[in-house]
Amino acid sequence: MAAQPQQAPTDVYGFRVELPGPQQLIDMQRQRTLYALHEKSWAKYVEKHKLPSGSTLKRLVREGIPPQLRSWVWMETSGAREMRAAQTPSYYSNLLRAQALSKSTAQVELDLPRTFPNHPFLAAEEGRAAMRRILTAYSVHNANVGYCQGLNFTVGVVLVAVGRDEEAAFWLLAALVERICFPGSFGHTLSGCHVEMRTLQELVGEKLPRLHAHMARLGCDTSLIATDWFLTLYCSSMPPESAARVLDALFHEGAKILFRVALALLKSAEAALLKTDNAGDFMRVVKDWVTHLYNIDQLMEVAFDGIGSLSLATVDAVRKHKEAEVKEFMQQRAQQRAQVRTQQSRPGT
Amino acid sequence: MAAPLAELAQQQTAKLVLLGEMGSGKSSLVLRYVKGQFFDYQASTVGAAFLTKTLPELNVKFEIWDTAGQERYHSLAPMYYRGAAAAIIVYDITSPDSFTRAKSWVRELQRQGNPNMIMALAGNKADLEGQRAVTVEEAQAYAAENGLFYVETSAKTSANVNELFEEIARKLPKPEAAPRPPQGGIVLSENQQQQPKKSTCC
Ligand SMILES: Nc1nc2c(ncn2[C@@H]2O[C@H](COP(=O)(O)OP(=O)(O)OP(=O)(O)O)[C@@H](O)[C@H]2O)c(=O)[nH]1
């Protein structure tokens, strides 16, 4: 038997692996073998520097993009390269020069040291400076969103996965927020995130009715367990190497992947979840499971083949319905808060 | 409501929620209290975290919901404070903005929260005395005016952290107080203190 390494083991991107048991090491080893296999499938496309077309691309992406090809493939499939090409070549550096316009500097600063504090690059000054530039530039580029807590984790994972190419990471962030995720997901009221949470709740009802009923009994709203899934795109929820695998499909197929993965996570843990008897326990079981999810291949199989059909049209129909509900909820809140504010002038009772 | 006597000996479960400005130290307070740990760089909370802690001497089990602090997450908060028995509103004594934010939480809970909710105001990072920007007097006056339990804490040095949670546990309305048990609630709760766990067998 090989001696245990002195240092904590890390994934392909240098993120520390939390090991509750030896199974995780086996899962990770399996992943490495798969990468080697997938590299062979991608070899001819790399040689021609041209992506495969249609269904081949979809299949290869779903199987998992080899880590060193992610930068290239993500830029192409997400539309980030197009977004970049639509601007002048100096666009990103101009944003950096305009950093003084950002209203998010203080919040970004507060979160930088709190973003993957154990990662050798991201926790070092160089990595922090790169994340600072990306997040601040983005807050200038898209003032409606500014800085949304959670995106720091996404940027961290993406930046490392694209080989520290800062500008690529910036444009991938832009593609996620502006093209891929539901509008308003990261905005000043998170209204889009509310829509997604309610949509997920409904989809759980369709695909996993027993679990849905159980959650209703416990008063366990989907937002309790899934907010971080949708606001960090799994980058703070799963081990980063697993999250990158979700990003592979997300960049290519769009936000419905977030639902497929969410449903797969719940489905795979269903037996354990049905045994919980309060919302807190439910949340703990989910978190334990997702935090240590190294066998991402198995999960993605469930996501793609284990939950039945889930078309964008279906998701959009539910969203539309939920959007109206959320709008009303937001208006009520705004009214309540306005009332609270007028009371402010009077002394408390 | 009217619990049979046998149930009175059972542990009381209390939902506790932490609210307050991002970076004020909510997660750090919980982590210090539940696990005795502190990290200089505590990862920021997205959504919420859930932890539990049992206080055998007081026969209370806290179910603690630690929420995200950024302003835009505010719209998700009702899900967490709904039905909470207690709330800790945290501010950072070096940040006047975080104190303003704390006051707005207090107002929201007064309006929307459970009317019997125990509310505590925690001025955290008390170890950073040199950078203090919110005085004890100001916070104390505000707390008194609003009927809040107030204490300054440090998740870093652990000053007043246990005290904060224990005081909340003591203030919780005791379930046996309502139906007025035959022997009187006080005697019973003293028995519980001596035999926290095995009291259901007899
Ligand atoms: N000096 C000092 N630093 C503290 C104390 N409590 C927390 N911190 C630091 O302040 C920062 C923020 O603490 P968190 O506990 O993450 O704050 P939070 O309120 O949970 O923040 P969000 O999750 O973003 O809402 C971390 O870097 C902590 O190490 C304290 O009592 N003293």
Ligand SMILES: [Mg+2]
């Ligand atoms: Mg926190």
